[in-house]
Amino acid sequence: MKIAIVHYWLVSMRGGEKVLEELCRLYPTADIFTLVLDRDAISPFLASRTIHTSFLQRIPGARKHYQKLLPLMPFALEHLDLSAYDLVISSESGPAKGVITRPDAVHVCYCHSPMRYVWDHYHVYRRDLPWSAQLLLMLFAPPLRAWDCSTSARVDAFVANSHHVARRIKRYYNREADVIHPPVAIDDFAIEDGSKDFYLCAGQLVTYKRIDIAVRAFTKTNRRLVVIGEGAQLEKLKQIAGPTITFLGHQPFPVLREHMARCRALVFPGEEDFGIVPLEVMASGRPVIAFDAGGARETVPPNRGFRFAEQTVESLLDAVERFEAVENEIDSVALRQHASGFAPDVFRERMRNFVEARIAASLATGAPAAGETVRSWNRPANEDHPPVAFARLGDMESKGF
Known part of the structure; x- marks a missing residue:
């Protein structure tokens, strides 16, 4: 099974990048795709991975001024070639879920947040910009919202990092999301x-x-x-x-x-x-x-x-x-x-269970099934996790998935 992890951009080490690290530990053979990369600004662990960048990487100054390239990001994401991958996990805060996958691939989106600067924090961000940047944001925000909504249909299953984010996913995308809290390096x-x-x-x-x-x-x-x-x-x-x-x-x-x-x-x-x-x-x-x-x-x-x-x-x-x-x-x-x-091993176990359940549903039905209700995979460490009736990834590979 070939696995790709799509992360919005890799220019610093913050909470989203810590989640990416744990996803890479969970899937050590996965390739990383990102819009813009600065290897010197990320951890040695991430920098050592196979990382593919978009055409934005070739624009002078992109690593420093990547946010100014927001109007080009939908085009850049859709030009990333993921046709060889059976499982795609997008890590979404900036745009990431808009990649195009094979019809038979499973696409799971781990959503830290729908894009704040075009949704609920739009007016907050706009007030802090100079007038010329405010004008550009006003022009580009409506088509970006439309694109953001339409690309939610490309995702087979959403995972939200909190119930707060799950409610926003429901409001903006009309999609249900399971909740798995992000890892904390205790x-x-x-x-x-x-x-x-x-x-x-x-x-x-x-x-x-x-x-x-x-x-x-x-x-x-x-x-x-x-x-x-x-x-x-x-x-x-x-x-x-x-x-x-x-x-x-x-x-x-x-x-x-x-x-x-x-x-x-x-x-x-x-x-x-x-x-x-x-x-x-x-x-x-x-x-x-x-x-x-x-x-x-x-x-x-x-x-x-x-x-x-x-x-x-x-x-x-x-x-x-x-x-x-x-x-x-x-x-x-x-x-x-x-x-x-909220330790990393708790996060990895819950993500593994969730992803394998989606793969099992795909194999059983012939197509990935979208979630019907909001469920939380976060349980106290001393409680058993919900029973999961699916095969392990190794079984998937042995069946030629």
């Missing part, structure tokens, strides 16, 4: 002793992350806040920050890991599709104060964190005060145990 983090005298924000500094709420709240109350990350909002955030706010910019992983283990709590004021950073902090034994929306509802349960209902300074500070009232009772071991339910 073993990369550890509980540490030592003083914990600051709060932490970590991630890309863009508008929808709402780091401004945390900066204003902690400036107002003279609490110490450390912000790790870079992005278009950095200078604006510095302008509203008081002396208790420290901006460290981009930091290497060892520095980030140390701050996660030594913070009083992570402050997570944005609405995320899933949100891996809160789980990484919990794997470090520290609590999370999160906006009560999106993926945080699935990763930060009430008995393991503190959620606030509105994206306002007052609502955030109310949650901070609730946390500080019980801070000495925080159980670091219980937080880490909760995060372990």
Whole structure:
């Protein structure tokens, strides 16, 4: 069986690329297809794989300015030749599912998010652009939405990284999606002793992350806040920050890991599709104060964190005060145990079960069957997984699939 994994672009190592790594470990002989590649910006593990790029790779400056090539991406994806592959797994956040596969191939889409910049975050992204870029986005967004919707029919089965994303897949594509949470590298983090005298924000500094709420709240109350990350909002955030706010910019992983283990709590004021950073902090034994929306509802349960209902300074500070009232009772071991339910081996097992079930359905019916209902393949680590009546991949290969 020949397997292809299609990833939107490979120019950094973020949550989507960590999922790609685990898919490659699950299918070690799979070839990778991507729109644009920067081998120096990805992990040695991914860089060592067979990676095919689109014609966009040959455009000067594409690796740095790939987002400006969005109108060309549908054409580039459809020119990727996947005719030799029996199983195609697309990793979707930017466009990826729009590839053309053989009629008898099985196409599974792992969707981190429908394209935010043409759907629910369209107006947020547009406001941050210069007027010329706003005009281009206004012109190209409608045909991109139409293409995005139409290409959902090319997918045999969707997997969403959260129930929040599954609902958006249903709204925009009218397709059901099973839910398999993405992997969190639990073993990369550890509980540490030592003083914990600051709060932490970590991630890309863009508008929808709402780091401004945390900066204003902690400036107002003279609490110490450390912000790790870079992005278009950095200078604006510095302008509203008081002396208790420290901006460290981009930091290497060892520095980030140390701050996660030594913070009083992570402050997570944005609405995320899933949100891996809160789980990484919990794997470090520290609590999370999160906006009560999106993926945080699935990763930060009430008995393991503190959620606030509105994206306002007052609502955030109310949650901070609730946390500080019980801070000495925080159980670091219980937080880490909760995060372990999202470990990479759990993700790989659930993805293997799901993909093999789709292959079995294809062999049984002669054509891949689309899912009928939303199901979650995420179960606590101490529970049995749902029974799966299908053959293993080796059996598929022995039957000449």
